[in-house]
Every structure is written in C-alpha cells, then in structure tokens.
Amino acid sequence: MHRFALFLLLMGSLAFDGFSAAQVPAERNGLQYFFVLLKRPAKAPQLSKEEGAKLQEAHMANIRKLHSEHKLVIAGPFTDGTALRGIFVFHADSRVLVEDWTHTDPAVQAGGLVAEVYGPWVVERGAIYEPESSEAMERYTLVLMNAENSSSPSLANLMDLMTQHATFVHDQIMAGKIAVGGEFLAQDSRPLRGVIIFRVGADESTKLIQADPIVTAGVLKAEIHPWITGKGVLAPGQPMP
Numbered sequence: 001m002h003r004f005a006l007f008l009l010l011m012g013s014l015a016f017d018g019f020s021a022a023q024v025p026a027e028r029n030g031l032q033y034f035f036v037l038l039k040r041p042a043k044a045p046q047l048s049k050e051e052g053a054k055l056q057e058a059h060m061a062n063i064r065k066l067h068s069e070h071k072l073v074i075a076g077p078f079t080d081g082t083a084l085r086g087i088f089v090f091h092a093d094s095r096v097l098v099e100d101w102t103h104t105d106p107a108v109q110a111g112g113l114v115a116e117v118y119g120p121w122v123v124e125r126g127a128i129y130e131p132e133s134s135e136a137m138e139r140y141t142l143v144l145m146n147a148e149n150s151s152s153p154s155l156a157n158l159m160d161l162m163t164q165h166a167t168f169v170h171d172q173i174m175a176g177k178i179a180v181g182g183e184f185l186a187q188d189s190r191p192l193r194g195v196i197i198f199r200v201g202a203d204e205s206t207k208l209i210q211a212d213p214i215v216t217a218g219v220l221k222a223e224i225h226p227w228i229t230g231k232g233v234l235a236p237g238q239p240m241p
Contacts, residue, residue, distance in 0.1 A: 033073070033128070034098040034119035035184070035195055036088035037144075041114045058106035066090075071101055073128055076229030078142070084225060085113060087142070089128070095119060095186070118192060123182035124173070131232035138237035140179060141198040141205035142227040145220045146191040153219060164213035169196065177208055179234040193220060199237050202226050 047055065066072035074089035090098045098117055107113040153161065172178040181196035198205040202224055209215055209222040228240070 031091045031093050032120040033123060033182075034090045034092055034095060034117060035121040036090065036098065036102050037084065037116040037118065037192070038086045038088065038108075039114045039116065040083045040085050041111065042083075045111050047112070055107055055110060055112060062105050066101060066104070070130070073130060074229055074233055076137075076140075076227055079139075079226045079228060082225070087227070088115075089121070116190070116192075118184045118186075118190075120185045121182050121195070122185060123180050127173075127180040127234070129233055131230070136231040137228045137240050138231045138234075139201070139240060140227050140229065140234070140237040141200065141202045142225050143196045143198065143205065143209055144192055144223040144225070145183075145194040145196065145214075146223055147193050148218055148221050153217065157217075158219065161214050161217050161219060168212045168214075172198075172208060176235075177204075179237065197227070197234065199235060201238060 063072060063075050067075070071090055071092065072088055073091050074087065077086040078084050088102065090101060092098050092101070095117060098119070099115075102108060102115045102117060105113065105115070108115050169178060169181045173181070177198060177200055179197045179199045181194070183194035184192070187193065196209070198208065200208070206222075206224055209224070212220075212222070214220045215222050229237075
C-alpha cells in the first residue's frame with residue numbers, strides 16, 4: 001500500500017473506534033517495526049550509587065545483546081531530564097515478541113523503567129539502518145505526536161489534513177530535516193499516535209513542526225524532546241559537543 005494512502009486509512013481511525021490494526025499490514029513482506037517508550041515511574045526504587053551503576057551496566061549489556069541478535073534496531077536516551085528516559089525500536093513479527101524482549105531489560109525488571117509498546121510503527125523503507133557498530137552518538141530531536149481530544153474535525157477534513165501532513169513529512173525528509181517519521185497502526189486509549197525524529201536541533205524542530213498542517217489544525221499536538229542515538233542508525237543528525 002502506498003504510504004500516503006496508508007496515512008489516510010490509519011488516521012481515519014481517529015474518527016472510528018472500530019478500526020483494527022489487522023486491517024492494514026505494516027509491511028507486505030518481512031518484519032515490522034515496533035516503538036517502545038521508556039519512562040521512569042513515580043515510585044521508582046531508590047538505589048545506591050553502586051547499585052545504580054550496576055543496573056545501568058546490565059541495562060546496556062542487554063541492549064547490546066538484543067542488537068547483536070538483530071532484534072533491537074534503535075535505542076537511545078532523552079537528554080532533557082524528564083520522566084521520559086529513552087526509546088527502543090524493535091524489528092519483529094509480533095507485538096507479543098516485542099513485549100517479551102522489552103521485559104528482558106534489567107531496568108524494567110527492577111522497576112526503574114516502565115515500557116510502553118506501540119505499533120506496528122509504519123516508516124519509510126530504508127530509513128533505519130543497521131550499522132555494524134554504533135559506539136559514537138549523534139543528537140536528534142524526537143517529537144511525540146499526541147491526539148488532541150478537544151479537536152474532532154469531520155472525516156473529509158481529517159483526510160485532507162493527513163494528506164497535507166504526509167506531504168509535509170516527505171518534504172522535510174527530502175530537505176534533510178527529518179530522519180524518520182511514521183504513525184502507529186494499532187491504537188488504543190493512549191494519546192500517542194506517531195513519532196517524528198528530526199535531524200536538527202530542538203529550536204529548529206519546534207519551528208518546523210508548528211508548520212505541520214495536522215499540528216496547526218490542532219488535531220495532533222507535538223511533544224518535543226532532545227534525544228541521542230548511535231551514529232549510523234539514522235540519516236546523520238547533529239554531532240555531539
């Protein structure tokens with residue numbers, strides 16, 4: 001299915017609760033991407049400095065293991081010090097597998113992180129790379145696209161806005177501003193509808209996303225966070241200072 005058509009069909013689900021992810025495959029062949037948002041719970045366990053360092057070491061070792069097994073394709077932390085700690089992106093054939101893999105993380109097991117799994121995540125083919133090594137890091141701006149409950153345009157208007165939104169994302173990719181962006185097929189009561197990762201800094205990303213027709217119309221609200229990931233995983237971002 002062409003990406004623009006998929007955008008339209010998916011976002012129509014904002015107006016119809018009966019939409020099922022099973023109606024549209026994320027990819028015609030092969031695996032699908034799933035997005036995991038890692039949060040620090042309000043009542044995270046209190047650890048000593050030594051315990052925290054040991055848990056972080058185990059967390060990183062598990063990330064390297066999942067990557068070596070060709071399961072985890074993106075991992076990286078947010079850098080603005082909020083309760084949002086980082087993300088995973090997995091390549092898998094089912095959400096159940098992703099939930100199982102996510103819960104192998106020692107920090108999740110210890111209650112230091114809570115994992116929210118979303119997806120399948122529909123992105124352009126070839127936008128995510130699998131470099132042999134990604135020890136060096138680059139900076140990006142990750143934008144969470146949340147539904148605004150107060151906004152309920154007619155279906156015709158929504159379809160038009162999504163066409164404009166898809167054009168905006170495509171144009172920004174071609175302009176070298178966006179590395180990857182896409183929506184989630186399976187949706188629930190949670191507001192997060194998709195994610196866009198900009199290759200530029202937070203200030204420029206903020207200006208750009210405010211020009212997105214779907215944001216301007218108030219259908220989706222952009223939540224902006226500075227973020228880093230391994231060099232070579234996405235189209236180049238900003239160098240680390």
